[in-house]
Amino acid sequence: MSAKRVDAKVVMLGKESVGKTSLVERYVHQRFLVGPYQNTIGAAFVAKSVQVSDQVVTLGIWDTAGSERYEAMSRIYYRGARAAIVCYDLTDSSSFLRAKFWVKELQNCEEQCVIYLCGTKNDLVECDRSARQVDYHDVQDFADEIKAQHFETSSKTGHNVEELFRKIADDYCSSAFEVMSGEDPRLIGPEIVVGAEKVDRKLADVMLHALDVGGNVLGVADLSRPPPEGRGSGCKVRTELRESWLALGPEGLNVVLYCTEHHHHKERE
Numbered sequence: 001m002s003a004k005r006v007d008a009k010v011v012m013l014g015k016e017s018v019g020k021t022s023l024v025e026r027y028v029h030q031r032f033l034v035g036p037y038q039n040t041i042g043a044a045f046v047a048k049s050v051q052v053s054d055q056v057v058t059l060g061i062w063d064t065a066g067s068e069r070y071e072a073m074s075r076i077y078y079r080g081a082r083a084a085i086v087c088y089d090l091t092d093s094s095s096f097l098r099a100k101f102w103v104k105e106l107q108n109c110e111e112q113c114v115i116y117l118c119g120t121k122n123d124l125v126e127c128d129r130s131a132r133q134v135d136y137h138d139v140q141d142f143a144d145e146i147k148a149q150h151f152e153t154s155s156k157t158g159h160n161v162e163e164l165f166r167k168i169a170d171d172y173c174s175s176a177f178e179v180m181s182g183e184d185p186r187l188i189g190p191e192i193v194v195g196a197e198k199v200d201r202k203l204a205d206v207m208l209h210a211l212d213v214g215g216n217v218l219g220v221a222d223l224s225r226p227p228p229e230g231r232g233s234g235c236k237v238r239t240e241l242r243e244s245w246l247a248l249g250p251e252g253l254n255v256v257l258y259c260t261e262h263h264h265h266k267e268r269e
Contacts, residue, residue: 011078014087015098016066019120022155050169115148123154
């Protein structure tokens with residue numbers, strides 16, 4: 001008898017430079033990339049399957065941009081998320097305040113989303129206890145208050161990273177989640193969005209390849225212009241992205257690349 005397959009959308013949230021991408025890299029690829037680092041623009045997607053008893057859970061992980069200028073766009077990605085890993089840097093007290101902001105956002109907009117608080121860069125405080133700027137017990141008290149799980153992790157050493165994602169998969173297969181099979185976690189919200197000041201078709205393909213997505217480019221859209229009328233998947237995504245772009249204001253990126261894995265959704269402008 002084959003294992004039952006279920007999908008779970010997981011979103012990474014938190015202040016820029018807290019180490020969300022490094023956390024995903026450690027979990028999915030078992031590696032720690034040494035800087036210089038580049039901040040995530042828009043969001044990146046990766047998936048990993050986990051065996052839990054008689055089920056195979058595919059965690060579709062959305063790694064969102066932490067910069068406040070992309071805040072409105074980040075809301076697109078956590079819509080429909082089954083779990084949220086809200087990250088803060090153990091050596092940066094302001095990052096915990098930002099984590100509280102994202103918790104409030106989730107509570108207001110995604111009540112069914114299960115929250116996991118994740119302290120990052122544990123290796124730094126293990127080497128130098130004076131580097132800790134966020135007290136463990138303060139976070140644990142907050143976690144108890146909002147009924148969230150709490151982990152302190154290190155992407156460099158791998159400490160507690162596997163345990164964090166394993167807990168999400170285990171919870172998803174338990175009563176902590178309303179298990180829904182048949183969903184593709186990539187297709188809840190826009191599949192991939194990459195921002196850039198200027199993008200042409202060739203560069204769009206290069207950007208997509210660099211992300212190792214393996215999908216089809218739906219289009220390169222200038223969000224400063226209203227999308228064409230239509231009911232296709234591309235029009236729907238562009239409409240949502242334009243709304244987020246308008247919310248970003250004049251500092252927002254005005255060109256995006258979006259794509260899907262499904263060939264029958266392929267559209268060209």
